[in-house]
Amino acid sequence: MTTNKVLSQLGLAQRAGKLVTGDEIVLKAIRGQQTQLVFVASDASENTKKKFRDKCKTYGVPLAIGFTRDELGASLGKLDRVIVGVTDNGFAQLMKNGLMTMSEVEYIE
Template identity: 80%
Template structure:
């Protein structure tokens, strides 16, 4: 399942439905463009808390899992700590796959089931 989700991240990247980096993902969350945010499990505790708070405020599903190397490799870039999926279809597909994974340490749900 892990490889499937990472492959889906690569597809989303090639389709132009993925953003990465703190500032860009924050902007996507604030502008209601982010449908799912993924934070690397090896990100700093401060980064994890910052995105948990922001995603909770804006009602965006958040997943903490994978390593920065795995996330970066899946989208064809160097290590990435933060990814934002901007397409509802990709986000739903990945979210459903991530729920069953043991490698994921945190999944924050939306209040309204967006």
């Protein structure tokens, strides 16, 4: 599965209303155990990466770091996005399967 496939799946999830974006909204969704997978842009600040690594680990949410903010935003049809949370288990499973084969993405289960 290619990078484009995972990004396309993010776009489908966006159109289906199965994503949350933005720092505070995604944090709230993680705390409420509503997220199945979280994406953090590879060009996010180290502080942001650490915050989401720690929060996802605490709540047992898989985390992927590896797409740029421009790639994430473009896949959603929006301007750059740094944090994206997938709220649907079906979409999350599809994306997790694709992420496991991508060497350029840091995937933490």
